[in-house]
Amino acid sequence: xxxxxxxxxxxxxxxxxxxxxxxxxxxxxxxxxxxxxxxxxxxxxxxxxxxxxxxxxxxxxxxxxxxxxxxxxxxxxxxxxxxxxxxxxxxxxxxxxxxxxxxxxxxxxxxxxxxxxxxxxxxxxxxxxxxxxxxxxxxxxxxxxxxxxxxxxxxxxxxxxxxxxxxxxxxxxxxxxxxxxxxxxxxxxxxxxxxxxxxxxxxxxxxxxxxxxxxxxxxxxxxxxxxxxxxxxxxxxxxxxxxxxxxxxxxxxxxxxxxxxxxxxxxxxxxxxxxxxxxxxxxxxxxxxxxxxxxxxxxxxxxxxxxxxxxxxxxxxxxxxxxxxxxxxxxxxxxxxxxxxxxxxxxxxxxxxxxxxxxxxxxxxxxx
Numbered sequence: 001x002x003x004x005x006x007x008x009x010x011x012x013x014x015x016x017x018x019x020x021x022x023x024x025x026x027x028x029x030x031x032x033x034x035x036x037x038x039x040x041x042x043x044x045x046x047x048x049x050x051x052x053x054x055x056x057x058x059x060x061x062x063x064x065x066x067x068x069x070x071x072x073x074x075x076x077x078x079x080x081x082x083x084x085x086x087x088x089x090x091x092x093x094x095x096x097x098x099x100x101x102x103x104x105x106x107x108x109x110x111x112x113x114x115x116x117x118x119x120x121x122x123x124x125x126x127x128x129x130x131x132x133x134x135x136x137x138x139x140x141x142x143x144x145x146x147x148x149x150x151x152x153x154x155x156x157x158x159x160x161x162x163x164x165x166x167x168x169x170x171x172x173x174x175x176x177x178x179x180x181x182x183x184x185x186x187x188x189x190x191x192x193x194x195x196x197x198x199x200x201x202x203x204x205x206x207x208x209x210x211x212x213x214x215x216x217x218x219x220x221x222x223x224x225x226x227x228x229x230x231x232x233x234x235x236x237x238x239x240x241x242x243x244x245x246x247x248x249x250x251x252x253x254x255x256x257x258x259x260x261x262x263x264x265x266x267x268x269x270x271x272x273x274x275x276x277x278x279x280x281x282x283x284x285x286x287x288x289x290x291x292x293x294x295x296x297x298x299x300x301x302x303x304x305x306x307x308x309x310x311x312x313x314x315x316x317x318x319x320x321x322x323x324x325x326x327x328x329x330x331x332x333x334x335x336x337x338x339x340x341x342x343x344x345x346x347x348x349x350x351x352x353x354x355x356x357x358x359x360x361x362x363x364x365x366x367x368x
Contacts, residue, residue: 007244013046014257015062022140023139023140031265038250049279058090059093060081062077063123066096090119091120093122095125096122099139106154117161117162126151126155126166128176129176130146130149134148160188164189167193171203175209190228194233196340201333207340207343233347247260254275255268
């Protein structure tokens with residue numbers, strides 16, 4: 001199969017209002033080297049340009065760093081996007097660490113989730129129990145409460161529908177993987193998006209534990225559908241998912257995809273594919289993806305082309321960009337990526353095989 005597949009028209013636009021965050025997570029991949037903040041006029045024009053694309057369904061997400069740092073601008077932007085919903089089917093997703101979900105924002109989000117239950121979603125970063133969550137997620141401002149306490153408290157005050165946990169798995173916390181997943185499900189989350197940390201080497205024994213826990217969790221989900229538990233395993237690994245996206249950066253430019261934020265601001269210019277005034281340069285987007293695919297193919301000695309899993313995995317584009325900039329050994333990290341990807345792909349197939357029907361299969365291991 002040919003892993004060099006990406007849609008001509010991006011179906012998802014990720015909006016980075018800024019690169020500011022109220023946390024200082026040690027595994028965060030965003031370089032946070034830009035101090036710029038989007039303004040409402042630019043967001044409106046960019047949304048309009050994106051929605052002009054000839055697609056029936058599109059997704060707009062507020063992600064990267066913490067969008068609720070600019071809560072007023074965030075809410076105005078959401079209101080504007082919702083006003084466009086009558087013309088086509090638009091899905092809106094917000095990813096937050098949950099700390100800034102005050103009463104006003106909770107009411108705002110709850111209202112839209114209730115009104116647009118099939119189109120409005122909230123992702124909350126939660127790595128499991130307090131020790132694992134706080135091991136990597138540090139607050140920038142010292143308080144008497146931890147990031148875990150603040151996030152979980154705010155989540156408990158939200159409606160549970162359409163709220164998903166984003167769980168980052170790291171080698172240091174792998175021995176607590178099962179208990180962390182159990183904890184997340186028991187605290188009201190029905191959906192978990194697993195994000196294995198790809199920029200840290202994993203040991204074979206750690207990967208073995210991940211595989212063991214995934215097998216156990218999937219067996220339980222497939223056995224008991226009454227809990228309505230769901231896992232997304234491929235969203236952070238699948239290149240076809242990443243290649244369906246574009247990024248609206250905090251400087252007002254459109255970029256190839258969100259992983260460009262791995263790079264310092266000065267190094268990102270080559271990946272610009274337009275702006276709010278000129279629109280999205282689809283030809284430039286195609287050229288950049290083609291170049292990246294070619295470079296990664298050479299760096300992997302065509303391993304991805306010949307891999308039996310490339311229809312679900314594709315190419316580690318973000319890993320390649322990261323390794324090139326930081327002068328890391330790409331082959332070493334690529335082998336690490338392959339081992340993790342195979343575990344997650346095989347697990348995803350097991351999850352889908354246990355589904356009751358085609359709709360349930362897509363819902364259980366959705367890529368978006």
